[in-house]
Amino acid sequence: MDHERYLKETSSLDFRHPAVAALVNEVRQGGGTLKEQAVRMFLRVRDDVRYDPYAILLVKEAFTASATLEGKKGYCVTKAILFAAGLRALGIPARLGFADVVNHLATKRLLEIMRTDVFSYHGYVELLLDGTWVKATPAFNASLCEKFGAAPLEFDGVHDAMLQPVNREGKQFMEYVRDHGTFEDFDLDAMLRAWKSEYPHLFLEAAPTPEGDFEAEAVAGRQSR
Numbered sequence: 105m106d107h108e109r110y111l112k113e114t115s116s117l118d119f120r121h122p123a124v125a126a127l128v129n130e131v132r133q134g135g136g137t138l139k140e141q142a143v144r145m146f147l148r149v150r151d152d153v154r155y156d157p158y159a160i161l162l163v164k165e166a167f168t169a170s171a172t173l174e175g176k177k178g179y180c181v182t183k184a185i186l187f188a189a190g191l192r193a194l195g196i197p198a199r200l201g202f203a204d205v206v207n208h209l210a211t212k213r214l215l216e217i218m219r220t221d222v223f224s225y226h227g228y229v230e231l232l233l234d235g236t237w238v239k240a241t242p243a244f245n246a247s248l249c250e251k252f253g254a255a256p257l258e259f260d261g262v263h264d265a266m267l268q269p270v271n272r273e274g275k276q277f278m279e280y281v282r283d284h285g286t287f288e289d290f291d292l293d294a295m296l297r298a299w300k301s302e303y304p305h306l307f308l309e310a311a312p313t314p315e316g317d318f319e320a321e322a323v324a325g326r327q328s329r
Contacts, residue, residue: 107232109288110197116185116290119193121170124186128193139233139261141194146259149187150242153178157214167290180243184227185290187242197232200290201239204282204302205267217306222281224302225295230286233261240265252277 113119119128131144156177165171169189172178178186184200191198205226215221228241238261246256254271267278284298300307 107197110199110232111192111195112288113189113192114289115164116168117189117192118168118170119189121168123173124169124189124193127173128190131190132194138194138196142191142196142231142233143259143261145187145190145194146240146242146265149183149190150256151245151247152176153183153186153242153245155179155183155244155248162292162296164292167292179227180241181225181227181290181295183242184229187240188229188231191229191231199230199286199288201228201230201286202226202284202295203228203280204284206279206281218303219305220302222302224298225284226280228266238262238264241267243267 118124127148128145131141131148134141134144136144153172153175154177157179159175159177160166160179167182167185169186172182172186181202188198188200202225204222204224206221207223210218210221210223226241227243228239230237230239240259241257242259244252244254244257244267249256249268252271253273254268254277257265257268259265266280269277269279271277
């Protein structure tokens with residue numbers, strides 16, 4: 105199979121941007137195998153970019169690796185874009201994957217806004233290491249996981265890392281319910297079609313833009329239980 109297309113820069117996976125190139129250089133300078141570099145890139149994206157489901161701008165410019173890295177916050181899709189871009193710059197074939205998930209530990213306020221616990225078009229990355237495609241999502245930073253009472257997701261470059269099934273208290277954390285497949289690049293229009301079908305109320309003319317402090321909501325939610 106031709107993997108060259110999964111190494112190309114795109115408008116979303118803009119790994120030649122100075123900010124992304126600097127991150128890639130830092131990861132590469134750590135040495136080691138491509139697998140070890142992939143793991144370091146995963147950790148950098150996971151923890152250097154804070155997960156924020158309210159930090160979503162539905163314009164193409166916001167769905168770039170550079171915008172996410174410079175803004176230091178994002179959500180599963182934008183963090184997957186950054187991770188994939190970094191991997192491609194390291195010479196590791198990477199493609200974007202999207203799935204619908206049930207989030208059993210979302211905050212009360214976020215669930216009220218979404219009106220469902222199904223999160224459509226959750227982003228992950230599939231990367232080729234040692235001849236095998238493995239999946240990983242660097243969505244939730246370690247500090248956020250701690251606030252939810254869950255261990256941060258780890259990636260070893262060998263096994264899939266697709267989200268913790270339960271938190272430290274044994275409560276269900278995430279569940280994948282539908283996979284949309286993997287893609288060479290990000291397609292905003294495809295995601296918007298899925299979102300408009302799942303959350304039509306968010307696209308009404310008078311619908312307010314969701315805002316909030318997700319980490320504070322997570323802490324408040326645990327304290328109230």
